[in-house]
Amino acid sequence: xxxxxxxxxxxxxxxxxxxxxxxxxxxxxxxxxxxxxxxxxxxxxxxxxxxxxxxxxxxxxxxxxxxxxxxxxxxxxxxxxxxxxxxxxxxxxxxxxxxxxxxxxxxxxxxxxxxxxxxxxxxxxxxxxxxxxxxxxxxxxxxxxxxxxxxxxxxxxxxxxxxxxxxxxxxxxxxxxxxxxxxxxx
Ligand SMILES: Cc1cc2nc3c(=O)[nH]c(=O)nc-3n(C[C@H](O)[C@H](O)[C@H](O)COP(=O)(O)O)c2cc1C
Numbered sequence: 001x002x003x004x005x006x007x008x009x010x011x012x013x014x015x016x017x018x019x020x021x022x023x024x025x026x027x028x029x030x031x032x033x034x035x036x037x038x039x040x041x042x043x044x045x046x047x048x049x050x051x052x053x054x055x056x057x058x059x060x061x062x063x064x065x066x067x068x069x070x071x072x073x074x075x076x077x078x079x080x081x082x083x084x085x086x087x088x089x090x091x092x093x094x095x096x097x098x099x100x101x102x103x104x105x106x107x108x109x110x111x112x113x114x115x116x117x118x119x120x121x122x123x124x125x126x127x128x129x130x131x132x133x134x135x136x137x138x139x140x141x142x143x144x145x146x147x148x149x150x151x152x153x154x155x156x157x158x159x160x161x162x163x164x165x166x167x168x169x170x171x172x173x174x175x176x177x178x179x180x181x182x183x184x185x186x
Contacts, residue, residue: 001115010110011159013119014068016151021073025116029076029150032112036104039097042084045105046142048077048135055134059147062130063123072149076109077131078102082141102145109148119153122146 030047038044050056051074059077060069069075080102085093106122113120124146131137131144171178 003111006111006115010114011119011157012121013151013153013155013157014121014149015154016072016119016149017154019073019152021118021150021152025118026074026076026150028116029109029112029118032108033078033105036101036108038101038104039085039093040088042088042101044080044082044085044098045101046079046081048079048137050075050077050135058134059126059131062134063126063147066123066125069123069147069149071151073151074149076148076150077135077144078106078109078146078148079137080143080145082143086141098143099145102143106146106148113148113150117152118150119155120148120150122148 026049030049033045033047034043050059053070056070056072056075057067059075060067063069080098082094082098085098085101087093089097110120110122126144126147128144129139131147132139132142135144137144166177166179169178170176
């Protein structure tokens with residue numbers, strides 16, 4: 001699938017059929033994650049693959065009762081260890097860069113899942129302490145950024161509203177309107 005097709009056609013999918021997702025597809029999605037850019041190429045991310053129905057249910061409860069999550073075939077949890085980033089970049093590393101790295105990996109995973117014919121959704125509304133307890137994640141200096149439920153889709157959501165480019169893009173200076181035919185000086 002062409003990269004623009006994947007970007008424009010991907011949707012958050014929250015309904016799945018019961019067909020299990022093959023482990024080689026999970027591996028490919030994880031591979032896409034680890035090829036994302038990361039600060040200083042530190043690659044501080046880690047992933048947990050969850051298939052157990054009881055644990056998926058617990059995770060959906062920790063995600064403020066988003067029970068649809070438990071209907072997915074697999075949930076991939078995205079974590080970062082923060083030691084090396086904090087050592088290298090201080091507070092900014094801890095507050096921002098770990099989140100950027102996780103987000104880049106997550107977006108790669110969503111696009112990879114879509115291009116493999118799978119549905120997925122970025123889920124970050126959850127009780128982190130509860131998620132750590134369920135997954136036995138150490139509490140110190142590790143962040144849980146997202147749960148990514150994956151499955152064969154039972155829905156094809158229509159595209160939600162997006163703001164137009166010209167309302168969110170400036171040319172040269174903040175506040176100066178950018179229009180599609182702005183000269184490019186090429
Ligand atoms: C940081 C972040 C957190 C999100 N958390 C949730 C969530 O907890 N539950 C959920 O159903 N969707 C969640 N979403 C998905 C958004 O609702 C979705 O991306 C948005 O509505 C746009 O729809 P689209 O992904 O189909 O383009 C989250 C997305 C992001 C980027």
